[in-house]
Amino acid sequence: MASRYNEVYQSWKSDPLAFWAEAAKEIDWITPPKTIFDPQAGVYGRWFPDGTLNTCYNALDRHVNNGRADQAALIFDSPVTGIKRIYTYAQLLAEVNAVAAVLKDFGVVRGDRVLVYMPMIAEAVIGVLACARIGAIHSVVFGGFASKELATRINDSEPKVILTASAGIEPNRVVKYKPLLDEAINLAAVKPEKVLLLQRPQEQATMIPGRDFDWGDLVVAALAERRTVEPEEMKATDPLYILYTSGTTGIPKGVVRDNGGHAVALKWTMKNLYGIEPGEVFWAASDVGWVVGHSYIIYAQLLHGATTVVYEGKPIGTPDAGAFWRMIEEYHISALFTAPTAFRAVRKEDPNAEFLKKYNVGKSLRTLFLAGERADPDTVAWAEKVLGVPVIDHWWQTETGWAIAGNPVGLGALPVKHGSPTVAMPGYDIQIVDEAAHPVEAGKMGSIVIKLPLPPGNLPTLWKQDARMTESYLIDFPGFYKTADAGFIDADNYVYIMGRTDDIINVAGHRLSTGGMEEVLASHPDVAECAVIGVKDELKGEQPCGFIVLKSGVTRSPIDIEKDIVKLVRDKIGPVAAFKIAICVARLPKTRSGKILRGTMKKIADHDPWTMPATIDDPAIMEEIMAALQHKGV
Structure with a gap:
């Protein structure tokens, strides 16, 4: 209509x-x-x-x-x-x-x-x-x-x-x-x-x-x-x-x-x-x-x-990546509203949506709504494809x-x-x-x-x-x-949220959006989810650093994928991004509502004082991030 x-x-x-x-x-x-x-x-x-x-x-x-x-x-x-x-x-x-x-x-x-x-x-x-x-x-x-x-x-x-x-x-x-x-x-x-x-x-x-x-x-x-x-x-x-x-x-x-x-x-x-x-x-x-x-x-x-x-x-693990689909079929749910993180988790666990085949969600589900953090285009496109319903950020x-x-x-x-x-x-x-x-x-x-x-x-x-x-x-x-x-707002009055004002990084005088870079990282076929932060740099002010979590079943070497990612950002955004650090990690630190704790990750990378966020889902992930940064010499 x-x-x-x-x-x-x-x-x-x-x-x-x-x-x-x-x-x-x-x-x-x-x-x-x-x-x-x-x-x-x-x-x-x-x-x-x-x-x-x-x-x-x-x-x-x-x-x-x-x-x-x-x-x-x-x-x-x-x-x-x-x-x-x-x-x-x-x-x-x-x-x-x-x-x-x-x-x-x-x-x-x-x-x-x-x-x-x-x-x-x-x-x-x-x-x-x-x-x-x-x-x-x-x-x-x-x-x-x-x-x-x-x-x-x-x-x-x-x-x-x-x-x-x-x-x-x-x-x-x-x-x-x-x-x-x-x-x-x-x-x-x-x-x-x-x-x-x-x-x-x-x-x-x-x-x-x-x-x-x-x-x-x-x-x-x-x-x-x-x-x-x-x-x-x-x-x-x-x-x-x-x-x-x-x-x-x-x-x-x-x-x-x-x-x-x-x-x-x-x-x-x-x-x-x-x-x-x-x-x-x-x-x-x-x-x-x-x-x-x-x-x-x-x-x-x-x-x-x-x-x-x-x-x-949870979206996965209770008992599997079909948890949401079971709920939709069982209770004739017309609309589901969740965070993009939930769908990234389902996609990482079940990239081909095999669990979805066990359930008839199309009988009732009309719309999937996403909010809570930026819905990257790659996740939206995947959800549209597997569910066959409008995915509304x-x-x-x-x-x-x-x-x-x-x-x-x-x-x-x-x-x-x-x-x-x-x-x-x-x-x-x-x-x-x-x-x-x-x-x-x-x-x-x-x-x-x-x-x-x-x-x-x-x-x-x-x-x-x-x-x-x-x-x-x-x-x-x-x-x-x-x-x-x-x-920004485009010529059709569509709004684009590119990140918190704190997440806009300044690379040699150029204001760059971490959200825009994350879009590029997420478009790589082996990447399940990602986060980009700005790390202090004496010469440029800040330089971007990308964390990537790979999809289940990826067999390529993480080092090769990291090289791919650096080239991808250079090709799509250009040398101005000065993107040189990509780090594969097992998981990203998140709040229990699914928001990625980019601010705390930045403090760790900048060697600034930081405290464990009260809302963190699993504090052990911060140790993993510290180790990954150390391994890369950041």
Whole structure:
């Protein structure tokens, strides 16, 4: 079908208030907003300031009341434990009510904080929705996060209660959460009053009398008694949650999400961006600890009356590289949303997609969405070829909560250009500027900025840090939000994200994109994934260094492939890149959400002081990177 994108984007641009007023009608308000946007409120203005609602009511009660009580709301599938469970909207509401009742018994009231430190289990979603129901502000910290970093988040958010589980289950190990949590509470200056802990069969945690309470005892009892809690009336501008982006040292950065704008924006995206109808299954293969998990595991599908998925497994190894295909066939998944890293892992393990032949994914799957880091054209092309469905890259940030740029499938998809997440979504006026904040011409690289105000669903501020919000995002380019990403917009208004502004390297005065070089490396037939960093160089300022992971079954010598790679960059980008260092490694260091830790790799290569990132998936990989650099004399 012909895309309505241009018409819809222009309707937003010509009258933003009318556009978002119309979108807000999709939400059940207690007090419908009369004021759509107040430019005088908050750091840069606030959305729907006189409206009131309850996010949990919009996610659950209204669907139960309107005929979806027996429809699947949440699918829980755990290949690491062999457990599967489907919750209907009515069952999920009953579970949420039970946890909400327990939190109320603990004395949690509107505005209190509740920290959630849980693995990828249904109870994590249930706990979060229970907070939203009673007006408590939830702060999810990735399960298994190190004690020191967890302590900084406890100090900053000052939670009254912590929801946790005894362990997270990995393919080859059990991660004990309770000792990490106990140590974090010990380190923290702020002490939670109570801990509600879910004991998992794989690990029985030790309980501290008077502080720790068993989920199995209290929640199961509340469920048996069919306890209910009335949804709290919240202002649209009241915080729904705090999500920390970084901060292993000093005060962490807590992104705040409000209730009203968040609900309006996410509901709008399900139909218009993702093309999902109520009742369909939309699977975001992420973690509830990350923003994708907040937006597209916990909230968006439920606001829309669709079905969401909580998956406790990996793209490979649980049990094999066909894990995703099994899920899609079994649950009739219409759209999958994951990180490019996941597909690179599947491709490395199963380059010819042999496992895919065992499953019928074409029966339900319409679209694959990628986000989280740059989707290199080679991975996109492979996914298109093996799946036979559109592969849609889109770009957003923890701070924005939903896509800044994308290809709006629900409005009619635009032509895909490999390497681009397509075009700005309604709400976002994306511009490319130079260091003096002057606009640059089409096709020229610069800093990517968004004209204020940011649309609904974006962060209104940082938790208790309005000044830091301004300093971090709004000062460098007055009137604009600084994304800290670099890239360009082409003549068709397609956006290209070439890396963080920190990843643009300066080689003898030439500003070069590491993303552009990675595209070249990834195009080599033997390369499964890669990363390029800039390494200090006395003569040139910086020189590029490429790390490459080879596909399974490659028999050629790594030295020969490294020579190929150096020649390939010279042929495709030219001598200006001064690309001379290619290093084959067994694997790349990544966060548990799949982002490659290029910044830490650069510090190691530059012999600068560095600390082990709190979110790293496997710390042993850093030793491998150090050894590889040493072997090359870097």
